[in-house]
Amino acid sequence: MGKANQIYVLDTNVLLQDPYAIYQFQPHEVVIPAVVLEEVDSKKRNMDEIGRNARLIAKMVDQLRDGGKLHQGVVLDRGGVFRVELNHRSFKHLKDRFAEMTNDNRIIAVALNLQKEENEKANGCEVVLVSKDALVRVKADAFDLRTEDFLNDRVIETDKGYDGFETCYVDQEVIDQFYKSGQVSVTMLPDRSFFPNQFVVLKDHVQPSSSALGKVDLLGHSIKPLVGEHEQVWGIRPRNAQQKMALELLLRTDLPLVTMIGKAGTGKTLLALAAGLLQTEDLHLYKKLVVARPVVPLGKDIGYLPGEKEEKLKPWMQPIYDNLEFLFDTKKPGELDRILAGMSSIQVEALTYIRGRSIPDQFIIIDEAQNLTKHEVKTILTRVGERSKIVLMGDPAQIDHPYLDEYTNGLTYAVETFKKEALSGHVRLIKGERSALAQLAADLL
Structure with missing residues (x-):
């Protein structure tokens, strides 16, 4: 020996x-x-x-x-x-x-x-x-x-993960060409490398107020404008550049996987639900909108909780219902329940109930995905059926799982693994839009 x-x-x-x-x-x-x-x-x-x-x-x-x-x-x-x-x-x-x-x-x-x-x-x-x-x-x-510390399971080596966008300071001529011809080659931004579907904010290095927002094409060769300036999606308007990027990814039918990271109040859930409702209820691109989140603490299955399934789910799914109430503009108690009862195409579930299923023709939103392990994310993504779109979102800084952290969780794993792939897109939402107090609390506390 x-x-x-x-x-x-x-x-x-x-x-x-x-x-x-x-x-x-x-x-x-x-x-x-x-x-x-x-x-x-x-x-x-x-x-x-x-x-x-x-x-x-x-x-x-x-x-x-x-x-x-x-x-x-x-x-x-x-x-x-x-x-x-x-x-x-x-x-x-x-x-x-x-x-x-x-x-x-x-x-x-x-x-x-x-x-x-x-x-x-x-x-x-x-x-x-x-x-x-x-x-x-x-x-x-x-x-x-x-x-x-055991670092072999870390997805990222440094504290800086993939943001999904990059700010580049260029000559005004580059911005002018972008608006005139509808694209610029990435070769015009020397010493820069980009991933497919990465967003690029072009700014004049002399006058930064002159700027343009574009995205890298599927091949990573050129930067093109967003498909559309989404003025309104189910009554929701993007309030900042990152929210515009998020809606671009959420509304693109050629991206079956979208990942979003952001602190509380940055609009992840609201934007995803609005985009899902538009494409499911109005455009009929998908047969069903499925919204799921892990039941926390993950160590206990939902069966340990008292009451019927709906009663058990309600406390964990309340943030989803709050956003749905806002989107449907409900005023009276119980009104949302009546709306959802009449719309069989919307399904709000605990993640426990969708794992293991094959899920075709559906717009799937997985909230609080930072509480999933790498294996659980793999399990979910490998169950996604034909013509489905899945959105993974959460805040890796808020982990409830006892054996996960900001660098080893399933959401970070998905972001870093798929950033080179043309069929996925990612954005990190930075600015909180709830209120000045909410943003200050998110930053300070």
Whole structure:
């Protein structure tokens, strides 16, 4: 068995986020404390993504037993060693600072005791505790343990994700040609590269008030005007440049996937619903408008809640109903329910009820998509049928899922994966349009 120069102790949340994490540390040694296996075991009956990952971990660890005794360590196919740590559970070095024997503290104790043992060796290894829990890393740091976040599942390497638009400062001649000929070549913007369907704001670098808004064509060769200046869509008018971009994407029939990111109050849900109603009810481009959002907390299926299905859904779907009331201009209590009852083409559902179905000829809106894992987004997108359009939207800065963050969630995954594809479009909405107070609160709080 080869000698590793580092020992990585993995926290439970790393495995539940990515079961294949044990293979990401070659050629080093990977150690799983026994308490981690106990925590994984407690999750395997969950009927959600966490439960699925827990069952996968159990299967993978069981298969590794073919290579030898897990507590002694087995060599992985691509190098490195995997070991389940049954010893080094002593609390002696922790009890002065963290007396309570929580599972987190047990994991820290294993890493700390391993490090002390390695320090006594002439050529001992460095022990690294890998956890997605910031507080575990903070507590471990108090004992001079090296800690790391697990970044292999990050969709983006930096804090800056894809916005879907770019501002370019150019000579006035470029803007004049854009308006005169209806397009400009991307070669007129040297040192710039664009994705298909990306929006471009052209500004005169001498007089920035002179500008033009265009979009990159499907091939990424030229910048063309938007299809139309959408004055009104079901009574909704775009109030800023990003909302114009969003409506352009939402109303294009050649883009089966649209992603939108933005803080609360930027108009994501209202714009998507207005565009969906126009194309479903007025233009009859789709047979049905389906609006869904994950039931949060995701750890509990909606069946745990009291009452009938409609009663259970109401609290979670209320933001959707609020926007529908605005679009239908309802004044009286119960009026929206009567309207929706008479319009079978509009369906408001919890995401639990649409996963696993084949969905043809429908305009599908998935709200709060930042609470979906990468696997869940894949599951949904692979169910989209012929002639359907799906809109994924949310705010990656507001994650309710315990094992996701701004850089690993399904919405960010979809944005970054599809940004090079001609059949999708994306925009980040920036400006809040609810009120001056709402915008200030979104920025400050």
